[in-house]
Amino acid sequence: NNSLIVHINEDFYQVRACCTFKGSHFEETEYILTSFFNKNLMMEYNSTRGNWTGFTAYSIEAAKWWNRDPVDAQRRKIERKLLYNLTTIPTVKLKSLKRPNGEHTSTLVCSAYNFYPKQIRMRWMRNGKEVTTDVNYSDVMPNGDWCYQTHSHLKYIPTSAEKIACMVEHLGLSEPMFVVWDPSLPVEQQTQIAVGLCGLVIGFVIAISGIIYCITVYFLFFYGIILAPQLLEYYCFFRIFFFTV
Known part of the structure; x- marks a missing residue:
């Protein structure tokens, strides 16, 4: 049971919270605010x-x-979720920060979001062994919705042979969670590169087509196959088609 007591002048205000748990796995949970x-x-x-x-x-x-x-309904919903489930499994993400110019070391960031209760343990693993140097951990910070988040940074020199992972242990996990760092480009960057290459190829094809078209029209005019008015029509078509695509 927990109580909050507030005195305002001569008045007395109190809020009391009481939780009742039943069952070996707390499958029946009830809380009352008065x-x-x-x-x-x-x-x-x-x-x-x-x-x-x-x-x-x-x-x-x-x-x-x-x-x-x-x-208030959302607050009570979160309370019921936390009390009935007792734990919220963390969402773990691993990313790399951009290296400053001239530096050979990289920084990996392992972040755990939206977990409850607060107690959590994060460790860095390199080729199956724990890393204890060039590592720092942030405090466990509240989200404001009864859940928490925390972050850890690892500085390292990238090599092709090593395997780096972030290991997270939490009450909501039946076994430690391993998130392995994948040095390949993210899907978003791969998509951007593919779109850029497609645009470059399309532009190159249009440019070559325009050059071939101009050369063909020139030779047709040079050998008298088309006349000057027709040449003007071809020129207008060329301007409209190739400069508006």
Whole structure:
């Protein structure tokens, strides 16, 4: 049980939270929030019912408003999720930071997001062995929605033979999670390069086609196969087609 007590002048306000767990795996979990004003019971939230209940004329109206409030509903939803599941598995991402010009070392960042409870352990592995040098860890920071995040940095000199991984241990994981660093380009960069190459090829084809077209028209005019008015028409067609594609 936890209580929050606030004194305002001569008034007394208290909020009490109580959780009940049943079953070997806490499959039945219920929590109740109760608020008191000057020792009088005002409101109660019961996770089993999923709504607020008022016990005075004022708190009955307040309970109706809170039951319609989407922000409060989202908070209660997160509370139910955390209490019923007790753990939220971390989402782990691994990325490389750009190297400053002239530096041979690279920096890898391993980030764990949206996990609960707070306790977590991160380690760097190189070819199956733990790395203890050139490593730093950030504090575990709250997201503001009862979940947490943390980050770790590793400085290293890239080589083709080694295998680097970030290992994460958390209560929500039945076994350690390994995220292996893949030095190949991300899918987004591969797509950008492919689009750029396609544009370059299309531009080259259009340029060659324009040159061939101009040479053909010139020789036709030179040998008298087409006349000057026709040449002007071909020129206009060339300008319209090749400079608007």
